[in-house]
Amino acid sequence: MNQTTTQASKANSPAGAEKTSHGSLIHIKRPAKLKFYDFYLNEHQNIACRRLHFAGSSFGLLGLAKSIKNRSAKPLLKGIAAGYACAWVGHFFFEKNKPASFKFPLQSFVSDFRMYSDVLRGNLSLKDRKFDKVR
Structure with missing residues (x-):
């Protein structure tokens, strides 16, 4: 060719x-770098999966805060484990797909916190996708 x-x-x-x-x-x-978040959101259409991701990210952030406060890595490791457990339950049982983190770990990690931020700012709904403002 x-x-x-x-x-x-x-x-x-x-x-x-x-x-x-x-x-x-x-x-x-x-997926192309600029389009990865669109791909990521397509993998998170189920509201229960989104809620579990939000909870998991919250556990991860709480673990980070507690690790900094206590000067110990143990809470961070527990927060990360709880966060991934929530996310994977959301994918396997509700979304019925494989987590993007299996193939794209770094982009997925960044996109998860972008999604978390979009939920906090009201751009993504945890109640109904019709209220989403992203895309």
């Missing part, structure tokens, strides 16, 4: 995807 064909196929395919000369997708490595 020549360079012109490769550039043309990339322009017509989803972010991160490449097409062969036959027009079929080879592989999508990861």
Whole structure:
């Protein structure tokens, strides 16, 4: 495949995807950096999953605060464990998908706190998706 064909196929395919000369997708490595949050929100459509993520992030932040106060890593580790447990229950039992953190751990961690911030600012609802202002 020549360079012109490769550039043309990339322009017509989803972010991160490449097409062969036959027009079929080879592989999508990861969502584009600017589009990852959109992907992340698509993975969090279920309200129960969102609530569990919010609770889990809160546990993580409380663990961080307690670790700083007590000068001990133990509360932070407990907060992280509780946070991931909540999130994974939300995905496996309510959302019925695999957590994005399995394939994209850093982007997912950042996006989780962006989602947390959007909930606090009223841009994402924990009651009904029709009240979402993000997207």
